[in-house]
Amino acid sequence: MPQDSTDTAVTVVFDAVSLLEGVRVLDLGIWRPAPYAAQLLADLGADVVKIEPPGGDPMRAFPELFERLTRRKRCIELDLHDDGDRRRAVELAADVDIAVEGFRPGVADRLGVGYEALRAANPSIVYCSISGYGQEGPRANAPGHDVNYQGYAGVLAPRPGDIPTQPRVPYADLAAGLAGAMAMCAAYIRRLRSGEGEYVDVSMTDVLAHWNGERDGTIVASDDLDxxxxxxxxxxxxxxxxxxxxxxxxxxxxxxxxxxxxxxxxxxxxxxxxxxxxxxxxxxxxxxxxxxxxxxxxxxxxxxxxxxxPVAPVLTRQEMVGALGASALVHPARYRHHPVL
Missing domain, CATH: 3.30.1540.10 (formyl-coa transferase, domain 3)
Structure with missing residues (x-):
């Protein structure tokens, strides 16, 4: 059933469409990127189960954000350091089509829920890892959050005479979640045709670098591009x-x-x-x-x-909801032939 969430005194009803009805997803992520990718699939009708660590996802400290990231999901708390809970997680993975995680490289493997462990239980699984710098490379194991990846991707570099400022929108988190959701859907379509699973590696930095450095199919490195x-x-x-x-x-x-x-x-x-x-x-x-x-x-x-x-007012969040309607917070796309659930 749809759930209600309130933001700036506006009630938002979260509906879903049925495009991914019957697709089963295991959300192993915490914070925002992987849960956002899974949430996008849930909004398209997928059946998503989210595993939370003992005490819950750290994002629960931000209730409104957490509610948005878990809408239409079923949550279960498991301690992946515990043998019994780890077995339960693998059992859940054996019965899904897609799994997504957002740990630093190697962490999911150490917890027993990495790609190889889940593929052993489910050979055709589509498995997506979303990390700050990707699974390989000199910074693969470096800690970080959204602002670090924006900086490394050149997004925060100021124009001459300006100083860097922190954007109000967590572009790295959201861009990586969107790219991950798209990649998982593409891999799932391929699985339907071939029967083969896939491993998807999404780097938050690479997604932003792609946005920041490509113009008309040409990679441009000039700082004068703006x-x-x-x-x-x-x-x-x-x-x-x-x-x-x-x-x-x-x-x-x-x-x-x-x-x-x-x-x-x-x-x-x-x-x-x-x-x-x-x-x-x-x-x-x-x-x-x-x-x-x-x-x-x-x-x-x-x-x-x-x-x-071509003009538009620069709106506050509250003004944006009033202007666009609450549905703008839920589905950025509309579907003519698939009803809202």
């Missing part, structure tokens, strides 16, 4: 008169630039071609910022929406 977008006037986040913010998304489109200039009283720049706008970025971006600073956030959005300019 300038491709961030050096465009009218692309970025801008302060408004009421101390709030709006985001603009104008790149090379002349029509959007012209509409922005007309709306902000910058008609003298409206016909300027894109190459010249790039060359005069600092001057023009300052003019855009000045124009927006004279409007409140909502006035700016209304004005630029009316002009057909």
């Amino acid at each position: 300038g491709v977008i961030m050096g465009v006037p009218g692309y970025g986040v801008y302060a408004t008169a009421d101390g709030r913010w709006v985001s603009l998304g104008i790149t090379s489109e002349d029509r959007f630039w012209s509409s922005l200039c007309e709306a902000l009283g910058l008609q003298q720049h409206a016909a300027m071609p894109f190459p010249e706008r790039m060359r005069r970025h600092t001057e023009l971006d300052a003019a855009v910022a000045d124009g927006l600073s004279r409007l409140s956030r909502d006035e700016a959005v209304e004005c630029l929406d009316r002009a057909g300019v």
Whole structure:
């Protein structure tokens, strides 16, 4: 049955779709990455059993987050250092299609629930390991959490003149969970065709590095890469008169630039071609910022929406739920032919 969770006084009903109905998953993870991957499968209809250590997953210290990460899961507490509990975990694994863990390399093996141990009990199992730096490499056994992996993947590197800041969103945790869920689904499809299981190694750092370093299939190592977008006037986040913010998304489109200039009283720049706008970025971006600073956030959005300019308010979490609805917290995709359970 759906469960209710409350965030900023908004009741969220967590439903699931039936795309993975009948798929059985064992969640061996703690904290966020592996449990998030398993939660994504649960939201698609998979039957997920979560094993928690004695005293519970450390994420229970954050009740709202824990509830989101365990929705539609069945939880069982087992001490994997105990022979009897370890046997019970392996018995559970013998009856599932997919298992996912999020320990540092070697820990699952020492606990008796690594890939080889579970494959011995279930030769066709799809087994996914999500770790900070992957199963191999010079930092494979280094401890870490989300902010460390963001730093190592180059995500926290500031633009010239700025200082690194900690993002409010745990991108490494969530990106790795998403990549893990996708990889597990792909491996499961292959198993349906071949009967063979698979071992999936997901590095949180590698997932972010993939996002940060690939453009159009080409690996780019230049620190000037951000300038491709961030050096465009009218692309970025801008302060408004009421101390709030709006985001603009104008790149090379002349029509959007012209509409922005007309709306902000910058008609003298409206016909300027894109190459010249790039060359005069600092001057023009300052003019855009000045124009927006004279409007409140909502006035700016209304004005630029009316002009057909790519604009959006920078919302707080509470505003986001009010604007998008609680369902935005549950399913980022919709399915026409599979009902909500």
